[in-house]
Amino acid sequence: MISSSPEQTKQIAAEFVATLRGGEVVALDGELGAGKTTFAQGLCEALGVTGPVTSPTFAIMNVYHGKFRVVHLDLYRLKSACEITALGLEEYLGAPDTVTLIEWPRAVDGVQWNPSHVVSLSAISPGERSINIAYGNGGTSISRGN
Numbered sequence: 209m210i211s212s213s214p215e216q217t218k219q220i221a222a223e224f225v226a227t228l229r230g231g232e233v234v235a236l237d238g239e240l241g242a243g244k245t246t247f248a249q250g251l252c253e254a255l256g257v258t259g260p261v262t263s264p265t266f267a268i269m270n271v272y273h274g275k276f277r278v279v280h281l282d283l284y285r286l287k288s289a290c291e292i293t294a295l296g297l298e299e300y301l302g303a304p305d306t307v308t309l310i311e312w313p314r315a316v317d318g319v320q321w322n323p324s325h326v327v328s329l330s331a332i333s334p335g336e337r338s339i340n341i342a343y344g345n346g347g348t349s350i351s352r353g354n
């Protein structure tokens with residue numbers, strides 16, 4: 209898909225999230241400024257999250273509440289895989305009431321995600337972005353309960 213504005217990127221995110229049932233893990237791929245956080249904002253708005261959705265670059269993880277719980281990760285500044293274990297993600301990943309969004313999923317060596325969807329964004333002009341959504345098998349990243 210081609211988006212010609214941040215608003216259109218949010219609209220595409222809203223249409224995408226309408227297809228989710230909860231439990232999905234969504235990787236947001238793309239360079240700095242590609243629109244990953246904009247996409248996350250549109251997704252959260254569509255879920256009825258109130259309050260600002262900001263890039264969790266400094267917090268690493270933000271948790272929002274709407275129709276689903278949204279766990280928004282930004283791994284850009286993460287230094288080591290060990291820091292991920294401190295986030296307590298086991299509680300969230302694949303939980304049926306939770307949609308997990310991961311910006312910079314490949315930032316940390318030694319951490320491999322198993323996203324159910326990969327949204328790839330890339331700038332094709334200052335105001336235009338291509339957005340590709342790859343649908344996976346719905347698998348969760350961490351096996352639970354066994």
Ligand SMILES: Nc1ncnc2c1ncn2[C@@H]1O[C@H](COP(=O)(O)OP(=O)(O)O)[C@@H](O)[C@H]1O
Binds near residue numbers: 243311
């Ligand atoms: N079509 C578009 N979709 C999304 N963002 C756009 C678009 N056109 C321009 N932009 C701008 O690009 C920037 C995207 O920033 P952001 O969503 O924070 O990117 P990322 O999280 O990938 O670093 C914003 O400043 C936004 O206004």
Ligand SMILES: [Mg+2]
Binds near residue numbers: 311
């Ligand atoms: Mg961002």
